[in-house]
Amino acid sequence: KAGVTQTPRYLIKTRGQQVTLSCSPISGHRSVSWYQQTPGQGLQFLFEYFSETQRNKGNFPGRFSGRQFSNSRSEMNVSTLELGDSALYLCASSFQGYQETQYFGPGTRLLVL
Amino acid sequence: GQNIDQPTEMTATEGAIVQINCTYQTSGFNGLFWYQQHAGEAPTFLSYNVLDGLEEKGRFSSFLSRSKGYSYLLLKELQMKDSASYLCAVLTPGGSTLGRLYFGRGTQLTVWP
Numbered sequence A: 001k002a003g004v005t006q007t008p009r010y011l012i013k014t015r016g017q018q019v020t021l022s023c024s025p026i027s028g029h030r031s032v033s034w035y036q037q038t039p040g041q042g043l044q045f046l047f048e049y050f051s052e053t054q055r056n057k058g059n060f061p062g063r064f065s066g067r068q069f070s071n072s073r074s075e076m077n078v079s080t081l082e083l084g085d086s087a088l089y090l091c092a093s094s095f096q097g098y099q100e101t102q103y104f105g106p107g108t109r110l111l112v113l
Numbered sequence B: 001g002q003n004i005d006q007p008t009e010m011t012a013t014e015g016a017i018v019q020i021n022c023t024y025q026t027s028g029f030n031g032l033f034w035y036q037q038h039a040g041e042a043p044t045f046l047s048y049n050v051l052d053g054l055e056e057k058g059r060f061s062s063f064l065s066r067s068k069g070y071s072y073l074l075l076k077e078l079q080m081k082d083s084a085s086y087l088c089a090v091l092t093p094g095g096s097t098l099g100r101l102y103f104g105r106g107t108q109l110t111v112w113p
Helices: none
Strands: A005-007 A010-013 A019-024 A031-038 A042-050 A053-057 A064-068 A074-078 A087-094 A108-112 B003-005 B009-013 B018-025 B031-037 B044-049 B053-057 B060-065 B070-075 B084-092 B100-103 B107-112
Touching (some): A010 A019, A019 A087, A031 A074, A042 B084, A042 B100, A053 A064, B003 B084, B009 B018, B018 B031, B018 B084, B018 B107, B031 B060, B031 B070, B044 B053, B044 B060
Parallel strands (some): A010 A108
Antiparallel strands (some): A005 A019, A031 A042, B018 B070, B031 B084, B053 B060, B060 B070, B084 B100
């Protein structure tokens, strides 16, 4: 079974731009969670989607948004990028939700200049 | 707020045993996860504890004491490939039935030959 895939793997943007990241979960998994990982803050929960609905959201500003499609693929969007948004963005999938074992993708490393 | 503490760094030698501690102070508790993350790679699941006691899985064991807000990950017969960051994550009750998942900042373990 193929693992979680994320595209792109690396991205460089400038302040004020917006970015869209993509995540394809493991086949059959319906829950996709997104995390931001930085050296200073560690791994922080952004939001979780299940069957195209956002079920839970972390403490991030409204510039961070996401969606999930009927095939469970998910996208995350960050608008009006700030320097502090530079981070590794990880998505994780599970069958029903993050209270189960999650399987992480390799991440998208975003650099904001 | 939620507080999850782990040591930042630890070192050990091949063949030795190491214990990585995690203490937490959270508004509620629904379970504790340990993940392993090699540099530049995605976190991978190691263990999940929801009841007090020790869970053993090969060379790795995880212990939980809910009354003390304390967990540890025990790694035996250390190998060079065990050099990685070890992440402790606590699942707390939230507005939905899923609650929220909070990660510690990780413990960077270096295994020397």
